[in-house]
Amino acid sequence: MVIDWLPSVLIVTLLVLAVIGGVRRANLWRAGQPDKVNIVAGLLAMPKRYLHDLHHVVERDKYMSRIHVATAGGFVLSMALVILVHVFGVGHQLLAGALLVALVLMFVGALFIAKRRFNPPSRLSKGPWMRLPKSLLTFAVTFFVLTLPMAGVLPEGTGGWLLTIVLSIGIVLSLSEMLFGMTWGGPMKHAFAGALHLAFHRRPERFGGGRSTGLKPAELGGKVHGVAKPSDFKWNQLLGFDACVQCGKCEAMCPAFAAGQPLNPKKLIQDMVVGLAGGTDANYAGSPYPAADGKGKALGEAQGGINNVITAGLIDADTLWSCTTCRACVEECPMMIEHVDAIVDMRRFLTMEKGKTPNKGAEILENIIATDNPNGHSPASRTHWAADQNLPLMKEKKVVDVLFWVSDGAFDMRSQRILRAFVSLMKAANVDVAILGDEERDSGDVARRLGDDATFQSLAKRNLATLSQYEFNKIVTTDPHAYHCLRNEYGDFDDDGVLSKGASGQGVEILHHTTFLNQLVQQGLLKLDAFKGGKVTYHDPCYLGRYNGEYDAPRELLRSLGIEIAEMERSGFRSRCCGGGGGAPITDIPGERRIADMRMEDVIATSAELVAVGCQQCTAMLEGVVEPRPVVKDIAEILVGQLAEEVH
Amino acid sequence: MSLNVVSLVSVGRHPQSGRARRADQDGRAVELGLKLVAKALSVVHVGDPDDPVLRQYAGMGLPSMTILKQDKSIDAVPILSQFLQQEKIDIVLTGVRAESGESSGMVPYLLAHALGWPVVARVADIVSVKDGEAQVLLALPRGQRRAVSVKLPFIASVDHAAEIARQSAFALGLRASIESVESVGEVDRIRVDWQESVAKSRPKRLKTVKAKTAAERFKAATAKPEGGTGKVMKNETPKEKARAIFDLLLEEKVIR
Ligand code: SF4
Ligand code: SF4
Numbered sequence: 001m002v003i004d005w006l007p008s009v010l011i012v013t014l015l016v017l018a019v020i021g022g023v024r025r026a027n028l029w030r031a032g033q034p035d036k037v038n039i040v041a042g043l044l045a046m047p048k049r050y051l052h053d054l055h056h057v058v059e060r061d062k063y064m065s066r067i068h069v070a071t072a073g074g075f076v077l078s079m080a081l082v083i084l085v086h087v088f089g090v091g092h093q094l095l096a097g098a099l100l101v102a103l104v105l106m107f108v109g110a111l112f113i114a115k116r117r118f119n120p121p122s123r124l125s126k127g128p129w130m131r132l133p134k135s136l137l138t139f140a141v142t143f144f145v146l147t148l149p150m151a152g153v154l155p156e157g158t159g160g161w162l163l164t165i166v167l168s169i170g171i172v173l174s175l176s177e178m179l180f181g182m183t184w185g186g187p188m189k190h191a192f193a194g195a196l197h198l199a200f201h202r203r204p205e206r207f208g209g210g211r212s213t214g215l216k217p218a219e220l221g222g223k224v225h226g227v228a229k230p231s232d233f234k235w236n237q238l239l240g241f242d243a244c245v246q247c248g249k250c251e252a253m254c255p256a257f258a259a260g261q262p263l264n265p266k267k268l269i270q271d272m273v274v275g276l277a278g279g280t281d282a283n284y285a286g287s288p289y290p291a292a293d294g295k296g297k298a299l300g301e302a303q304g305g306i307n308n309v310i311t312a313g314l315i316d317a318d319t320l321w322s323c324t325t326c327r328a329c330v331e332e333c334p335m336m337i338e339h340v341d342a343i344v345d346m347r348r349f350l351t352m353e354k355g356k357t358p359n360k361g362a363e364i365l366e367n368i369i370a371t372d373n374p375n376g377h378s379p380a381s382r383t384h385w386a387a388d389q390n391l392p393l394m395k396e397k398k399v400v401d402v403l404f405w406v407s408d409g410a411f412d413m414r415s416q417r418i419l420r421a422f423v424s425l426m427k428a429a430n431v432d433v434a435i436l437g438d439e440e441r442d443s444g445d446v447a448r449r450l451g452d453d454a455t456f457q458s459l460a461k462r463n464l465a466t467l468s469q470y471e472f473n474k475i476v477t478t479d480p481h482a483y484h485c486l487r488n489e490y491g492d493f494d495d496d497g498v499l500s501k502g503a504s505g506q507g508v509e510i511l512h513h514t515t516f517l518n519q520l521v522q523q524g525l526l527k528l529d530a531f532k533g534g535k536v537t538y539h540d541p542c543y544l545g546r547y548n549g550e551y552d553a554p555r556e557l558l559r560s561l562g563i564e565i566a567e568m569e570r571s572g573f574r575s576r577c578c579g580g581g582g583g584a585p586i587t588d589i590p591g592e593r594r595i596a597d598m599r600m601e602d603v604i605a606t607s608a609e610l611v612a613v614g615c616q617q618c619t620a621m622l623e624g625v626v627e628p629r630p631v632v633k634d635i636a637e638i639l640v641g642q643l644a645e646e647v648h
Numbered sequence: 649m650s651l652n653v654v655s656l657v658s659v660g661r662h663p664q665s666g667r668a669r670r671a672d673q674d675g676r677a678v679e680l681g682l683k684l685v686a687k688a689l690s691v692v693h694v695g696d697p698d699d700p701v702l703r704q705y706a707g708m709g710l711p712s713m714t715i716l717k718q719d720k721s722i723d724a725v726p727i728l729s730q731f732l733q734q735e736k737i738d739i740v741l742t743g744v745r746a747e748s749g750e751s752s753g754m755v756p757y758l759l760a761h762a763l764g765w766p767v768v769a770r771v772a773d774i775v776s777v778k779d780g781e782a783q784v785l786l787a788l789p790r791g792q793r794r795a796v797s798v799k800l801p802f803i804a805s806v807d808h809a810a811e812i813a814r815q816s817a818f819a820l821g822l823r824a825s826i827e828s829v830e831s832v833g834e835v836d837r838i839r840v841d842w843q844e845s846v847a848k849s850r851p852k853r854l855k856t857v858k859a860k861t862a863a864e865r866f867k868a869a870t871a872k873p874e875g876g877t878g879k880v881m882k883n884e885t886p887k888e889k890a891r892a893i894f895d896l897l898l899e900e901k902v903i904r
Contacts, residue, residue, distance in 0.1 A: 225819040355707060355817030362815035370662040370669045378664040454818040 003164060007146060007171055008087045014175040015083075021183030022192065028276055029242070031306050032235030035202060042199035045207065049198040053207045057334045067112040071136060072191070074106025075178070082143055085150060096151035103144045110136035123248025123266070127285025132187045135177035142170030185277065193242035194335050200236045201336060213327065213547045214488030215341065218348050218453035226348025226451060230275035231306045237342060241272040243335040246286055250329030250339065255577040255599075256322040256584075260592030262289040262296070263322035265329040265339045271315050272342065275304035289319055292590055310346060320346050321358050322589045325449050325582030326542040331573050347451030357450050360586045365452050372441035372459070374586075377411045383437040385416040389423050392434040394470045399503075401432035402516075403472040405486065407479035407616070408442055414623070415478075415616035421640040422478050422513050428643055429525040433476075439466050443482035448489070450583040460485070460493045468496060471503035478513045478636065480543035480615045481581070486510050487548065512544055514614045514635050518553040521560050527644035530562035534609035536638075537566045537630075539599065539622070540575035541615035554614050554635055561642055566606040576602060578613075578621040585621070600625040612638055651777055652738045654690045655681040656728065656755065657713075659701045660747035670704040673743025675813025677806040678708055681741050682814075684774060687711055692731065694724040697828040707821030708814050716831045723836035725755060729762035731831070737801055739782065744770055744805040749839075756803045768798050770807040 058065040081099035084090045114133035120126065146167055148154040182188040198207075205212040218225060227233055250265035251257055257264050267281075267289055274281050282300035289296060304314035311317050320343050329339045351357045357365060367376035383393075386406075394403065404426070409415030426433050444459035467475075477483050486499070487510040494500055502508035511519075520526045538558060544550050551572050558565055570576045579585070579595025600622060603611045610631045613619050622632045655678045660671025681689040691705060697715040706713055716727050732740060746753035760767040772787035777800070786794040787809035798804075859865040881889050897903050 220818075221822060351815075352818040353820070355709070355815035355820065357815060365815070366669075370667050371665040376662075376664055452818065 006164070006168055008089070010168065010171045011082065011087055011175065014172075014179045018179040018183050021180065025183050025185075025189075025193070025242070028306070029235045029239045031231045031276070032233045032238040033231070035234035035236050037200045037202075037204075037236060039200070042201075042204070045204075046195060046199040049201075049207045050195065053209075054194075054198065054334060054336065057332070057336070063112075063116075067109045070105050070109030071113060072109075074102050074104075074109055075136070075139070077102040078106055078140075078143060079178070085147065086143075091150060093150070093152055096147050099147050100144060100151055103140045103147070107137065107140035107144070110140060121248075121252075122287060123252045125246035125248065125266075125284070125286035127283065128187050129246060129285065132177065135174050135181075138170050139174035139178055142167055142174055146171075187245075190243055190245040190335065193239055194245070197236070197240045197243040197335065197337075200239060202234060202236050202240070202338065202341070206336060211549050213484070214491070215344055215448060217457065217492045218345075218352070220454055220457070224349065225352035225453075226350070227342075227345040228309050228349045228353065229307050230272065230304065230310065232349075233272075233276075233342070233345065237338070237345075238272075238276045240335075240337050241269050241276060241342075244269045244273065244337060245335060246270065247334060248286060249332040249334065250337075251287060253328040253332045253574070253576075255324060255326060255328065255579060255595045256589075256591070257287075257290060258593075258598060259579070259595045260290040260292065261318075261322035261589050262291060262316060262591075263319050264289050268315065268319065268339065268343070269337060271302060271304065271310075274302065275308070275310055275314050276306055278305040279303070289316075290591065292592065311350065317350055317356065317358070318589050320350065321587040322584070322591070323582055324542070324577045324579055324584040324595065326577035327546040328542070328574070328577065331546050344449065344451060347449075348453055349451070351451030352454060357452075358587045358589070360588070361450055361583065364583075364586050365447060365450060365455060368442055368444075368447050368452075368459075369455055373408050373411060374442065374446055375408075375411060379441075380438055382406075382410050382440060383435070385410050385419060386423070386435065386437075389420065391423060393437040393439075394434045394472075395437065395439065397434045397470075399471040400434040401473050402426070402434075403467075403470070403475045404433050404435045405443075405475050405477035405479070405482055406435055406440060407477055407482040409479060409616040410440075412616070412620075414620060418478055418616055418619065418634040418636055421634065421636040422517075424640050424643070425517060425520070425526060425636060428527075429520045431520070434472075436466060441466075443479075443485040444489075445481040445485050446583050446586070448485070449581070450586065456489075457493060460490050464490060464494055464496070464498045468498040472508065473502070473504060474509040474511055474516070475499075476511045476513055476516045478614075478616065478634070480512060480541045480548070481617065483510065483512045484543045484547045512548070512550055512553070512614065514544070514554040514557055515550055517636065517639060518557050518560075521557060526639070528561055528639060528642045529644050531558075531638065531642055535566050535607060536563045536610045536612055537568055537603055537606045537608035538571070538612045539568070539578065539603070539618055540571055541613065541618050542575065542577050542581055544614055545575055546573060554612070557635055557639065558612055561638070566608050568602045568606055570602060578615075578618040580615075580617040580621040594625075596621040596625050600629055603630050610638075650688065651685050652690075652736055653681045653685045653688070653741065654692055654732065654735070654737050654739070655741040657691055657693050657702075657705050658743075658747070658749070659693075659695065659699055663747075668699070668701045668748075670701060670813065670816065671743055671747045672813070673745060673806055673808055673810075675705070675708070676808065676810040677741035677743055678705055678710070679811050679813045680771070680774060680806055682708065683811070684739070684777070690714060690735075692716065692728070694718050694722075694727055694831075694833075695720070697826050702826060703821035703824070704816045705821075706824030706826070707816030707818060709817070709820055710824050712825040712827055715826055715828050717828045718831065718833050720749075721835050721840065722833035723839070724833075725758045725762065727831045727833050728755070729759055731829075732759070732763060738777070739774070739801065740765075740803040741771075742803065742805050744807055756805045760803045763801075763803075766798060766802045768796070768802055768804040770809075771804040772807055772809040773811070774804070 078099055085095055085099055110133055117130055117133055149156045177186055178188055182192045203212040224232055248266050254265050264287055266286055270284050280300045281302040284299055302314050323343045325340050327340055364374045368374050372379055409419055441459055441463050444456035448456035499508045576599050578599050608630055612635050614635050619632055619634055657674040658671050660669045662669045678691055691710055691713045694716045695718055697717055742756045756767050768784055770787045771784055772793055773785040775783040780800050782798050784796050784798055787807035788794055859868050
């Protein structure tokens with residue numbers, strides 16, 4: 001270059017601007033509520049979380065993972081070397097050579113990113129994101145040429161003024177994107193916010209293969225219940241929203257989006273960003289919230305600010321109520337953003353502060369409060385289903401090996417068939433079991449997902465108090481929702497260690513019935529004949545799979561009957577929700593299609609005649625699909641049909 | 649002139665669980681009051697100011713509630729009538745039926761008697777209030793309505809045909825101020841001797857339905873009974889009317 005000092009001045013200027021932007025952005029996040037995080041440990045753990053946990057998610061898309069490694073790795077390396085070589089003037093040829101290699105790596109990666117942008121899938125955002133690959137390429141080329149003389153490939157001063165001007169423009173353009181844009185809200189923001197989000201994540205247990213799915217308790221009695229304004233989120237939740245790369249993986253997986261309900265998790269997160277930074281959604285360049293009338297709100301109409309009530313102008317309440325809390329988005333998100341937490345936080349405001357739970361919501365909550373079950377049945381009729389089951393009550397037995405948590409399926413005739421099947425199996429295996437009978441209450445799952453954390457907490461505490469009177473080693477339930485509450489959410493209220501310590505001091509084992517039955521089969525306690533029906537597929541309930549990581553036991557059980565499972569395309573951690581979670585059937589937000597119908601289409605695509613499930617709610621949703629369709633049965637029902645000896 | 653509306657509320661009882669709750673019709677009385685005068689509505693209860701059920705009413709968006717603090721054994725009517733006389737009230741809203749104790753059932757009538765006001769029973773809606781007169785819709789069986797105009801002040805008992813009580817928001821209930829007012833009461837002498845027992849639904853007369861299809865059954869279940877035995881008596885003397893009722897009761901073996 002003719003003017004030696006120009007590149008370094010440009011680089012330093014943009015670096016300084018980036019730092020200023022970074023501080024400003026951090027101040028936006030700090031408007032959120034305090035949350036305890038270990039700053040130092042988080043920062044130290046960040047590289048590992050990035051390389052291991054985040055890449056574990058990105059790895060699912062091999063193409064993307066490789067080009068991201070090349071581009072991001074190439075960029076980080078080049079940027080460091082650029083500062084050494086072009087700012088500090090470390091004139092070592094080897095360093096310059098390494099910089100050239102890093103730039104080539106980045107260039108190749110960027111080429112592939114550019115290629116994908118030729119015909120981008122609908123889930124990707126356009127707008128500034130279409131510009132990003134060009135900026136990446138500009139960066140690589142500019143600094144490549146700039147570095148050539150230092151590596152001794154070209155003589156100093158090659159190209160004269162013309163090249164100097166061209167390179168300077170290249171530096172400004174590419175660094176505006178890569179450094180300035182990173183902290184001032186450009187697409188590269190994802191790298192800056194994303195790295196910090198990994199460090200200060202609200203659920204650090206998720207890293208290193210852990211699972212953290214229980215909702216955090218709402219604080220009761222404060223100035224506001226739930227999240228009314230963006231500033232009511234914890235600061236690290238705000239930071240998390242900022243980390244979104246708008247890849248749309250969440251959108252592609254969201255059952256509510258696919259059903260044409262007014263929810264798109266990606267847009268939701270972007271609206272949260274609008275909320276925290278202030279302004280409108282005019283610059284959003286991805287798929288909108290689906291609208292039943294095909295029109296919806298025009299971009300630019302949604303307005304937000306850090307202290308504006310979110311549901312007053314930024315997003316519609318219906319968007320929040322469309323979510324089934326299936327966690328498909330969270331499971332898929334490469335930035336490990338927590339959509340469900342945010343959605344339930346905002347629902348808490350609508351229910352506890354506004355009293356605006358839509359449709360049947362208010363009635364169901366009132367029933368739960370007055371009768372401990374959602375449909376307002378007499379609590380004294382909770383055990384009617386078991387009149388002929390000869391099941392001992394905890395009240396009489398006091399000490400037992402297995403406490404069978406019956407759940408509200410007790411009031412529903414279809415679910416009762418599952419309960420009876422499970423009881424028959426336990427009897428066949430001579431399990432020492434008892435139930436709470438009328439002492440049991442709703443687990444609080446629905447109340448919590450509908451945003452009524454006050455009622456959830458009251459139920460949790462009362463259920464724990466009941467449980468504390470008895471001794472048992474295991475709790476087994478056929479309801480994945482109750483399972484999730486007991487296993488992952490009651491802990492926050494279990495001050496006396498009813499579950500964490502239990503009577504034995506070892507802690508109570510909480511199991512889903514499929515896990516428990518699988519143990520019985522493995523131990524040879526259940527003799528089962530081979531299944532001779534037709535083709536069988538298995539539907540993973542969200543609250544069993546994604547919430548609790550139990551994908552194997554149900555499959556092993558089916559295999560133990562000699563069934564070869566015809567897997568659906570979306571199964572395991574990618575299972576599509578049945579539409580029954582999160583109180584969605586209660587709030588019943590209209591869309592173009594029903595989620596259960598779509599799931600049944602998935603089933604039909606395998607040409608299975610029977611779909612095995614492990615949840616009464618999934619059974620109800622899938623059986624609600626009009627016939628002709630495959631038969632829906634809980635695994636307990638399938639097993640009981642294959643019991644080798646009749647139970648007497 | 650702004651309207652002065654009071655809703656009287658009680659501690660209800662859930663029909664299935666027997667647990668204390670916001671009484672259904674009293675909730676509707678609050679809802680109707682909110683419709684008429686929004687936050688200017690006064691909501692009054694006689695009893696224990698610490699009863700958590702009161703928060704369920706407050707959760708409907710009431711900034712405050714007035715509790716005339718009294719023991720359970722005290723007769724609510726004299727306290728209420730005294731309280732209502734002090735304020736200049738236009739409309740008092742109650743439920744039709746008690747869920748526990750004397751809550752609504754007799755209260756509107758006894759109060760009206762004490763205050764010398766008219767009672768309008770089974771109100772479905774109060775459409776408008778103008779020039780000291782209210783346009784009221786009364787609920788009749790099978791969704792029918794009767795429009796009447798009533799001079800202020802009056803007491804209205806709110807039917808379950810009225811707008812259902814809005815959802816109670818936990819936080820609003822928590823924040824509402826419950827103003828406890830001391831009052832002098834007397835023990836309810838009549839009530840002391842009461843015995844409470846679970847209400848049983850009246851046995852239904854068997855209807856033989858010879859329907860073959862679901863549609864016919866549906867029709868039979870919902871159709872207006874074509875009795876033909878009933879008779880409208882308008883011009884007869886009160887004595888004749890009473891005789892007719894008496895005869896019917898004999899015929900139905902209600903009295904023997
Ligand atoms: S929220 Fe996550 S999955 Fe969704 S677009 Fe953003 S980064 Fe992608
Ligand atoms: S939890 Fe499920 S329904 Fe809710 S936004 Fe995520 S993917 Fe959509």
